[in-house]
Amino acid sequence: MSKTLKNITVKISRFNPGIQKESSFASYNVPITAGMSVLDVLDYIYSNLDSSLSYYSSCHRGYDSCCLVVVNGKITRACTTPAIDDLVIEPMRNRKVLKDLVVESDINARLTKKK
């Protein structure tokens, strides 16, 4: 079917509010094929390596920006960003991190601000 191109190292910022005080990085070894996105990599990890990973995704089409994350230091949509080499994935900046890569939503951030 799809030939593995190579294996990449994916470092992901993990945070579980019930257990941790601060986030820490977990490292995964992921076989990638040509034409995969960062979201495909996250889906691969979730489905095959570690189902405790939390991240947001919905449309997979670059429309809703719900999958915004920081990839190798840059803010980007996970679903439209190609996965070519090793990755460091962190949650969106300036938002409260709820778990791993999931951050507070626009509406809740707005309510928190009001208070």
Add this chain to the structure above:
Amino acid sequence: MMEYPNKILETDVLIIGSEAAGARAAIEASKHGLDVSIITKGRMTKSGATITAIMDMSIDSRSAKKLLGLPGDERDSPELYFEDIVKSGAYMNNQKLVELHVKEAPLRAKELQDWGLRWDTVNKLPGHRFARSCMSTGVALMATLKYEVLKLNVKVFEDTMALEFLKSKGKILGVIALDLGTGNLMVFKSKSTVLATGGAAQVYLHSTTAKEMVGDGYAMAYRAGAEFVDMEFPQFMPAAYLWPPIVRGHPASANMLWTLNGWLLNKYGERFLANWDPERMEKTTRDVETRAIWNEIQEGRGSTRGGIFASLAHLPERIITDFIEDPSKAHLKWTYEAADVAKEKVMEIIPHSHFFDGGLRINEKCETNLKGLFAAGEVAGGLNGGNRLSGVAIAQTQVQGANAGKTAADYALKNPSSEEIDEKAIEDMVKKCRSSLDAKEGLSPIKTRVKVQELAWQKIGLVRNETDLKLAISEIALLKKDVPKLCTQNKSSIYNQEWVNALEIENMLCVLEMISRGALMRTESRATHVRSDYQKMDNQNWLKNIIIKQVNGEMKLTTNPLIVTRLNPIA
């Protein structure tokens, strides 16, 4: 362990689903001075179908000109728009719903314009006799609606998955829901409830829609005793990308194939539409195109990855790059670049599940057969009959959203709730919903979910037959027995996607059972419902709707005469 219920919230009107239909319903209901709450499994403007719409809202072309100031055509009328919808639906449509739709869609489009939405132009799209598709984007539509919703102080509960309706004496009293951020159970007590959860295209392996759209709303309503219509008519988009993975499920490939007169080729390089429609070839109707592609794949002439090739190799590169650089298609450009279409001159495609024509049976006021429950948008059946026309879905969200919001508000004002909530139902729900999380060992929800989607694709897909449908029904029965055996590896109750997947499986199976049983009963081919063992349309026996409802724990199917106001199918 979780205590229950962690939270009881009371509201006048509860809306399940936050996107176009739900948001519009919320706006209407809050105009009546009522307390309105929305709950959504995702996040507002960041989930569901609306934001993925390219987006066209169809109204008659005359109104597009007169009301919206777009370059419409005065020869068109609501009556002609009505006829096109009913013909596309192969006469399965509830014509009372269509009458209301063509009358009110222009008003809703104007209202959106007044709220600040900009209509770019009006286009003529396939199936419409005139230019009726008012163009904007789903993202812009949702930004407009969200602004109105928040202005009206509607409460929006995001990351909140509805699990089950609360019911007493045939009346809906609210829902039990799961707060996905904490894993706590919540009870929403309401005077009236609007279901606006969209369709369930994700029950299939290949789908163009957002991943959460598996039909939770359908399944909840089914379990509560709601009636369904036309469930045998899911709609497929013939040519969305199969490869590469980054663009999988994106329909931009279909856009290019259609506009640039691309060729569909099998793995031998044969232009197989010559066997189906030698005159029109790839410009044939959508149903023939879909059937032809499915046939090539089934007979082993598809690509190694299981798709079909959409070739542009007969074109100079300049024509392809000109299309890709077109500023009006800027939002699709990244897909053509990711698939390297300019260089490869070929795209790998497969039909994708796209929309549900059927759904909860409603009347013009969006009332269901259950007291206190109203439905709007894709989750509601009847408007589109057997096959939806382009641009009707968005218009449907606005027309039905407004009507459901109004009817739900009227109901809430007339029927202040007094019934006590059944504590036992809540207690049972706590156990049921936590079973996969509390289990020590069992089946993987992730693997089981894919198994369900594969079954749907293979046996209940685009072309059906009696043998496969019967097999599917018995496999669904077996899979239902697997639901209590599901066990998540991840035991956290905070944003646990595996737990959500486990909860979705029962709902997906419920939707697939409705499609299979409806498709088995309808012994003909009509609109999007294709049977290889009954290839002809049978107007003698099948000018009727199939109604599905749970009776004494069993799925019961009956037929009902068509609802005709103006366009007689025999004429």
